[in-house]
Amino acid sequence: MASRDPLTTKSKILDAAEILYAQGGMEALTLRVITERAGVNLAAINYHFGSKEALACAMLQRAIxxxxxxxxxxxxxxxxxxxxxxxxxxxxxxxxxxxxxxxxxxxxxxxxxxxxxxxxxxxxxxxxxxxxxxxxxxxxxxxxxxxxxxxxxxxxxxxxxxxxxxxxxxxxxxxxxxxxxxxxxxxxxxxxxxxxxxxxxxxxxxxxxxxxxxxxxxxxxxxxxxxxxxxxxxxxxxxxxxxxxxxxxxxxxxxxxxxxxxxxxxxxx
Structure with missing residues (x-):
């Protein structure tokens, strides 16, 4: 179940994306796997980021x-x-x-x-x-x-x-x-x-x-x-x-x- 705290939910998504990207690059950033790993639903990703590319940019920005x-x-x-x-x-x-x-x-x-x-x-x-x-x-x-x-x-x-x-x-x-x-x-x-x-x-x-x-x-x-x-x-x-x-x-x-x-x-x- 996704967290009700939007900041926590967003962090979970970014954490999951970062690990998946490290493991397999952009090809590994599938929305299905991210939602499974982060424990959130697809609507949460769409709400916070809107697209896979926007999520990738947010992930990179947070680290760099x-x-x-x-x-x-x-x-x-x-x-x-x-x-x-x-x-x-x-x-x-x-x-x-x-x-x-x-x-x-x-x-x-x-x-x-x-x-x-x-x-x-x-x-x-x-x-x-x-x-x-x-x-x-x-x-x-x-x-x-x-x-x-x-x-x-x-x-x-x-x-x-x-x-x-x-x-x-x-x-x-x-x-x-x-x-x-x-x-x-x-x-x-x-x-x-x-x-x-x-x-x-x-x-x-x-x-x-x-x-x-x-x-x-x-x-x-x-x-x-x-x-x-x-x-x-x-x-x-x-x-x-x-x-x-x-x-x-x-x-x-x-x-x-x-x-x-x-x-x-x-x-x-």
Missing amino acids: EPLNDERLGLLRRLEHAYAAQIRPMHVLAAALLPLIRELMRPAQGEHRIVFHMRTASDPTPAVRRFMASQFQATGRQFDEAFVRSVPALGAAEALWHARLFFNAFPGTIGNQNMGNMLATLLLRPDMSVQDVLIRFGSIIEYATQGITDPAMLSALSADILATLSETLTVREIAATLRLAPGDVPPVSPPAATTAAQLAAAYLEF
């Missing part, structure tokens, strides 16, 4: 819009803190840290990992249109920040670097290469968030600034985490991962278990 808002919030905080001194690693951290937080959040469940994988590669026109619209504004703000972080390159060259880098790495949360690389790193018992920032940040700092000094990269990543230490993003990450080398590993929830599930989900996909 908050993530992009989180990224932009971190970017603004870093831009405010560093102003003209903002660097490529700052821009990278704003995009990367919410991704780490999302993947390591135990309550999300394994299906959310595969869900994001599908959104990145799904050729369905409705999904591609939605993804393009979602990332257009976010991508523009990250591009602009990246251009400001490398003034010596000039705007056109910096923009080329920015689009190349963020399309190859965390421009979309479900980038398959990014997921596999993160899963491999996060499975290491001695890995910290600072180490992850250095691994990815060193690439873009070298490509744009020619910087390879390990001490400088370590100090830069540590300063980023200190600047963002009071944000919900970093606080949630700290519940599952060491923030810096030498930190005491969090006792609960076990990050290694979550990382292992992450790796398994990518292999299965």
